[in-house]
Amino acid sequence: MRAPVLAVGDGALGFWKALREVFPATREQRCWVHKLANVVDGLPKTAHPAAKNAIAEIYNAEDKDQASRAIRAFERQYGAKFPKAVAKIVDDEDVLLAFYDYPAEHWIHLRTTNPIESTFATVRLRTKVTRGAGSRTAALAMTFKLIESAQERWRVVNAPHLVALVRAGARFERGVLDEREEFTAA
Secondary structure: OOOOOEEEEOOOHHHHHHHHHHOOOOEEEEOHHHHHHHHHHOOOHHHHHHHHHHHHHHHOOOOHHHHHHHHHHHHHHHOOOOHHHHHHHHOOHHHHOHHHHOOHHHHHHHOOOHHHHHHHHHHHHHHHHHOOOOOHHHHHHHHHHHHHHHHHHOOOOOOOHHHHHHHOOOOEEOOEEOOOOOOOOO
């Protein structure tokens, strides 16, 4: 397997440690859905709606510069009262905004691990209901069929032709291919 260009995940330290060991050149992108949940857990319920909107301003920004400005605004708004919650975003800024260095068409796919996790949740739910599949072979077959069925509902990657350019090392500025360099798809 070739090293992935970018890996998306939550804050599971074991995953990131293993990734750095096996694929040291792979960049990291933290999942915004998990980060949002972690941040609002550190805030009082009354602050949740406004904080969620402020965080959405960050990951829905037009570009990385605007996202950084939105982080500074979030820090000003909540930092004095809730420094631990704010630190969860400020300290991870580089790995939360990594997706901005890729094609804008891919940003929606790179911000979160939820599509993958929903598939695993389906498998987990079914395996709990069956209380054991009988044998390892039966469990693997059931898991395979569940994932095969789930893939019919997966969202297709936007602009799949850009994936080859990303793999070839093309640079993207504000989500658009930097035309100053010539790249051929590998």
